[in-house]
Amino acid sequence: MKKRHDVKRYPGLGVLSFAFFVYLYAPLAIVILYSFNENRITGVWTKFSLKWYGSALNNAALVDALKTSLLVAVIATVVATTIALMAAMAIIRGKRMRARKLSETVVNLPLLLPEIVLAVATLILFSLIGLQNGLLKLVIAHSAFCTPFAFLPIRARLQGMSLDFEEAASDLYARRWTVFRRVTLPLIFPGLFSGAMLAFLISMDDFITSNMLSSGGTTTLPVYIFSLIRAGTSPELNAVASLLILASLILATVALTMSARGTGKDI
Amino acid sequence: MSDISHHQAVVPEKLVQGKPHARGWNLAVLGVLPSWLLMGFALIIPILIIVAVSFSVRGAYGGFDWGFDLAGYKQILFNEGWSGEIEFTPQYLVIILRTLLLAGVTTLLCLTLAVPVAYYIASQPPFRKALLVYLVTLPFWMSMILRVYAWMIILGRDGPLPQFLQFFGAPSGLTLMYNDGATLAAMVYTYIPLMVLPVFASIEKLDGTLIEAAHDLYGSRWTALRRVILPLTAPGIASGAILVFVPSLGAVLEPILMGGGKQMMMGSLIQLQFGGGRNWPFGSAIAVMLMIFVMIVLVLIALRARRKEVAA
Numbered sequence: 001m002k003k004r005h006d007v008k009r010y011p012g013l014g015v016l017s018f019a020f021f022v023y024l025y026a027p028l029a030i031v032i033l034y035s036f037n038e039n040r041i042t043g044v045w046t047k048f049s050l051k052w053y054g055s056a057l058n059n060a061a062l063v064d065a066l067k068t069s070l071l072v073a074v075i076a077t078v079v080a081t082t083i084a085l086m087a088a089m090a091i092i093r094g095k096r097m098r099a100r101k102l103s104e105t106v107v108n109l110p111l112l113l114p115e116i117v118l119a120v121a122t123l124i125l126f127s128l129i130g131l132q133n134g135l136l137k138l139v140i141a142h143s144a145f146c147t148p149f150a151f152l153p154i155r156a157r158l159q160g161m162s163l164d165f166e167e168a169a170s171d172l173y174a175r176r177w178t179v180f181r182r183v184t185l186p187l188i189f190p191g192l193f194s195g196a197m198l199a200f201l202i203s204m205d206d207f208i209t210s211n212m213l214s215s216g217g218t219t220t221l222p223v224y225i226f227s228l229i230r231a232g233t234s235p236e237l238n239a240v241a242s243l244l245i246l247a248s249l250i251l252a253t254v255a256l257t258m259s260a261r262g263t264g265k266d267i
Numbered sequence: 268m269s270d271i272s273h274h275q276a277v278v279p280e281k282l283v284q285g286k287p288h289a290r291g292w293n294l295a296v297l298g299v300l301p302s303w304l305l306m307g308f309a310l311i312i313p314i315l316i317i318v319a320v321s322f323s324v325r326g327a328y329g330g331f332d333w334g335f336d337l338a339g340y341k342q343i344l345f346n347e348g349w350s351g352e353i354e355f356t357p358q359y360l361v362i363i364l365r366t367l368l369l370a371g372v373t374t375l376l377c378l379t380l381a382v383p384v385a386y387y388i389a390s391q392p393p394f395r396k397a398l399l400v401y402l403v404t405l406p407f408w409m410s411m412i413l414r415v416y417a418w419m420i421i422l423g424r425d426g427p428l429p430q431f432l433q434f435f436g437a438p439s440g441l442t443l444m445y446n447d448g449a450t451l452a453a454m455v456y457t458y459i460p461l462m463v464l465p466v467f468a469s470i471e472k473l474d475g476t477l478i479e480a481a482h483d484l485y486g487s488r489w490t491a492l493r494r495v496i497l498p499l500t501a502p503g504i505a506s507g508a509i510l511v512f513v514p515s516l517g518a519v520l521e522p523i524l525m526g527g528g529k530q531m532m533m534g535s536l537i538q539l540q541f542g543g544g545r546n547w548p549f550g551s552a553i554a555v556m557l558m559i560f561v562m563i564v565l566v567l568i569a570l571r572a573r574r575k576e577v578a579a
Contacts (some may be wrong), residue, residue, distance in 0.1 A: 090298025114517020121313030
């Protein structure tokens with residue numbers, strides 16, 4: 001019995017996988033470690049200090065960039081999640097839905113092309129139609145590339161859910177809108193929530209498109225960080241990076257546990 | 268109209284159709300309409316425009332002027348000298364080849380790392396499996412620019428890796444940055460979760476009895492891996508390869524930050540043409556080539572998958 005079990009195991013995989021996880025997390029740990037370095041020169045450790053966190057939080061340009069990023073990300077998340085929810089309902093639940101496959105491809109289109117191509121393509125479009133508003137440009141572009149990230153978890157949730165509850169509700173004379181609001185929506189909420197979280201994170205994280213489209217006054221956080229990196233690595237940058245790593249750790253954990261709960265047992 | 272008459276209208280229809288929401292055609296169209304509009308405006312039209320711009324004329328002050336000209340594509344291979352002579356210049360060809368090479372090597376390295384790790388995760392008990400999948404996913408949700416920055420610190424001046432190597436006798440002042448190897452290191456690091464997850468998903472679906480059967484028929488572990496495990500995880504490997512290869516082809520941050528100004532890839536070249544370079548037709552031509560490469564990869568993999576389906 002034991003021997004049968006053993007044929008599926010390959011020796012050394014445990015050690016290799018351990019090394020892999022060290023490889024995955026060591027770089028992040030090193031950034032966090034260096035953020036506590038008192039020395040101006042990142043690589044030379046002198047002593048523990050929190051001063052770079054203080055100067056990072058007092059940096060007005062940084063706070064402005066964070067505000068821009070948050071504003072764009074919140075609007076893009078709402079737009080992308082709404083559009084993704086509507087599309088998922090139509091594609092998965094819509095009867096006599098034509099061009100189902102094509103519509104799904106259209107929603108997922110941003111995933112099929114390198115981001116830089118989309119970034120310069122929208123740059124040309126906006127300059128042709130003379131769109132000047134930096135914030136609006138960012139919101140349109142971000143909404144587009146966030147949509148598939150909101151769509152995929154919602155679609156997975158809808159697909160994995162049995163039709164029984166919705167059918168029971170409409171058998172009990174609930175109208176279509178009532179069925180959606182009282183039955184479907186609560187049941188797909190985990191997928192909806194993790195989709196929205198992922199859209200938010202993707203928008204907050206975006207550099208390529210934001211860098212192409214941003215103009216004075218609408219610098220997003222990654223674009224600002226890029227300018228800091230270009231100016232030379234500084235310990236203040238390490239503090240900013242550490243705070244961001246911590247923030248995405250928390251957000252991603254919430255999103256992932258929600259979606260894990262969503263795909264789990266019950267329905 | 269009262270509620271009752273509404274319901275009376277619904278019930279007979281349900282009896283006929285057997286399912287609720289039978290009249291969903293209009294709603295289905297309305298449901299996908301916003302996504303069609305958004306993608307049409309922000310994606311499909313811009314892509315058509317970029318194809319048009321790649322055939323247009325370079326503007327006198329940057330940007331472009333409408334017209335038909337192949338200069339954007341000619342510039343990939345030839346350079347026009349100041350007296351008008353046409354001269355073959357391999358510099359952009361080198362960038363294109365480097366892009367294909369680095370993206371290919373990134374995909375291969377990710378694959379060789381991902382298969383054993385995914386196999387190990389799949390063989391764990393449920394709770395530990397979920398935890399490890401979570402740990403693989405997590406770095407992917409951290410800012411891309413920060414993950415590249417972490418490698419700038421590791422490989423940079425006075426960074427941990429040069430210091431470590433100096434401890435073992437490497438010359439001091441050793442620089443590991445601003446070369447293709449540094450770009451490759453950051454690319455493998457940033458894209459590896461995209462390979463591990465799909466490969467894991469298909470290994471998990473693998474029927475363990477097939478491995479036992481291979482063993483019962485005197486196949487070694489290596490044979491079982493080569494003849495049973497790898498062919499059956501091919502769909503996961505294919506989707507992982509797409510997920511890593513496509514963004515690698517379009518990489519921008521890694522070549523800019525790790526490769527320095529000289530070791531460009533197609534993505535950073537496009538970025539330069541629309542940023543400082545101000546040659547939109549040329550930048551668009553490179554972007555169109557990049558799209559063509561991506562499409563070739565997607566079509567090849569789709570064809571392979573279809574052939575497998577037909578064969579099965």
